Amino acid sequence: MMHRALQALLVAFSALLLAFPAQAAIESYDFETAEQEADYNQLIAELRCLVCQNQNLADSNAGLAQDLRREVHEMVTSGQSADQVVDFMVARYGDFVLYRPPVRNRTLLLWGGPFGLLAIGLLVMVVFLRRRSRDSAPNIDEQQRAQVRELLKDAPDSAEPPKK
Amino acid sequence: MGRFLLPLGGFALLVVLLGIGLTLNPREVPSPLIDKPAPDFTLQQLHDSEQTIGTTDMRGQVWLLNVWASWCVACRQEHPYLVELAKRDVLPMVGLNYKDKRNDALGWLRNFENPYDVSASDLDGRVGIDWGVYGVPETFVVDKRGTIRMKHIGPLTPKVIEQELLPLVEQLQGEAA
Numbered sequence: 001m002m003h004r005a006l007q008a009l010l011v012a013f014s015a016l017l018l019a020f021p022a023q024a025a026i027e028s029y030d031f032e033t034a035e036q037e038a039d040y041n042q043l044i045a046e047l048r049c050l051v052c053q054n055q056n057l058a059d060s061n062a063g064l065a066q067d068l069r070r071e072v073h074e075m076v077t078s079g080q081s082a083d084q085v086v087d088f089m090v091a092r093y094g095d096f097v098l099y100r101p102p103v104r105n106r107t108l109l110l111w112g113g114p115f116g117l118l119a120i121g122l123l124v125m126v127v128f129l130r131r132r133s134r135d136s137a138p139n140i141d142e143q144q145r146a147q148v149r150e151l152l153k154d155a156p157d158s159a160e161p162p163k164k
Numbered sequence: 165m166g167r168f169l170l171p172l173g174g175f176a177l178l179v180v181l182l183g184i185g186l187t188l189n190p191r192e193v194p195s196p197l198i199d200k201p202a203p204d205f206t207l208q209q210l211h212d213s214e215q216t217i218g219t220t221d222m223r224g225q226v227w228l229l230n231v232w233a234s235w236c237v238a239c240r241q242e243h244p245y246l247v248e249l250a251k252r253d254v255l256p257m258v259g260l261n262y263k264d265k266r267n268d269a270l271g272w273l274r275n276f277e278n279p280y281d282v283s284a285s286d287l288d289g290r291v292g293i294d295w296g297v298y299g300v301p302e303t304f305v306v307d308k309r310g311t312i313r314m315k316h317i318g319p320l321t322p323k324v325i326e327q328e329l330l331p332l333v334e335q336l337q338g339e340a341a
Contacts, residue, residue, distance in 0.1 A: 053191075063289070067289050067292075093196070094296075
């Protein structure tokens with residue numbers, strides 16, 4: 001009984017091997033040069049698909065993403081630079097289309113925010129450590145110090161660590 | 165007591181920020197085309213492929229461009245409001261039939277009434293790309309000088325038409341060409 005169940009399970013899992021991995025970018029485009037192909041691949045990885053929003057053009061199967069891949073391919077093979085393609089997209093869809101938005105006044109918080117948070121974190125850590133080291137230092141006056149010295153005078157050499 | 169104030173304050177700030185985030189609509193990407201010249205196009209008319217329609221035909225008047233398709237579910241939702249708007253005859257309405265099949269589009273208009281003065285066939289969606297279309301339906305208002313003055317993404321609602329579109333159209337029609 002147990003044996004049969006295991007067998008069935010094995011068959012079921014082997015069936016999974018037949019499943020083909022899903023692939024989004026299905027078109028195959030031809031390029032004249034290797035640089036063009038590299039530009040194309042870089043661009044579709046960095047441009048956002050506006051329909052699905054959290055995917056780039058390379059990953060998305062939406063109709064618009066296919067059209068935009070076609071557009072990028074045509075622009076790249078007609079000799080336009082990556083910057084020109086990016087300008088083309090930004091003129092139509094705004095900075096939102098870029099997964100790597102440019103540094104501008106409006107995006108300062110976006111770019112600087114993490115460093116600001118890091119600075120705040122470091123500041124808090126420094127303050128915390130300082131306060132702790134100050135609190136752990138013995139808080140005694142001169143007379144008490146003298147008492148301590150007096151008590152320790154007869155103690156064995158304090159430079160040596162106590163033996164266990 | 166005091167030592168809890170800082171984290172509590174930080175948490176409250178975070179809650180407020182996230183709360184504001186929840187009320188925003190991530191689908192509404194601000195269009196860079198507002199106050200820019202409407203991208204030129206000349207396309208075949210949907211009803212008569214012998215004739216063309218384009219931006220130059222609309223010069224000198226305030227007009228509306230509505231991007232629609234027969235495959236678009238949300239278009240059906242806004243359709244009755246477009247029909248109603250067309251009946252008021254406030255401005256010429258051009259349809260941009262986006263990535264559609266001619267027969268499907270014509271059938272759709274026959275079934276649901278045609279609010280457009282004319283529809284342009286954007287079969288391969290290139291004009292749509294020029295206009296930054298990413299979520300059909302979209303609606304643009306273009307002024308007399310050919311500048312895009314409003315863009316609405318998603319289905320029009322009576323509220324948008326009454327409170328945004330019509331007041332803007334009235335203002336634009338008062339402007340000099």
